[in-house]
Amino acid sequence: MPNPKRKHTRSRRDKRRSENWKVALPGQAICKNCQAVIRANTICQDCGSYKGKVEKAPKVKTDKSEENQEQK
Numbered sequence: 345m346p347n348p349k350r351k352h353t354r355s356r357r358d359k360r361r362s363e364n365w366k367v368a369l370p371g372q373a374i375c376k377n378c379q380a381v382i383r384a385n386t387i388c389q390d391c392g393s394y395k396g397k398v399e400k401a402p403k404v405k406t407d408k409s410e411e412n413q414e415q416k
């Protein structure tokens with residue numbers, strides 16, 4: 345096996361190792377209706393659309409978190 349003639353610098357080694365660290369989260373898609381980041385192959389949680397069609401009414405968000413903050 346041929347060996348490398350010179351030792352690579354720490355800088356060069358670390359640059360090489362840092363090339364592939366950006367890993368995209370698998371299974372993510374962008375909703376065609378509202379451009380939100382959603383799980384792939386699922387109905388959008390924000391607008392209830394799937395593949396451009398509205399399949400299901402979106403969930404009505406209850407502002408329980410805000411109510412809890414007011415009580416404190």
Ligand SMILES: [Zn+2]
Nearest residue numbers: 375378388391
């Ligand atoms: Zn959507």
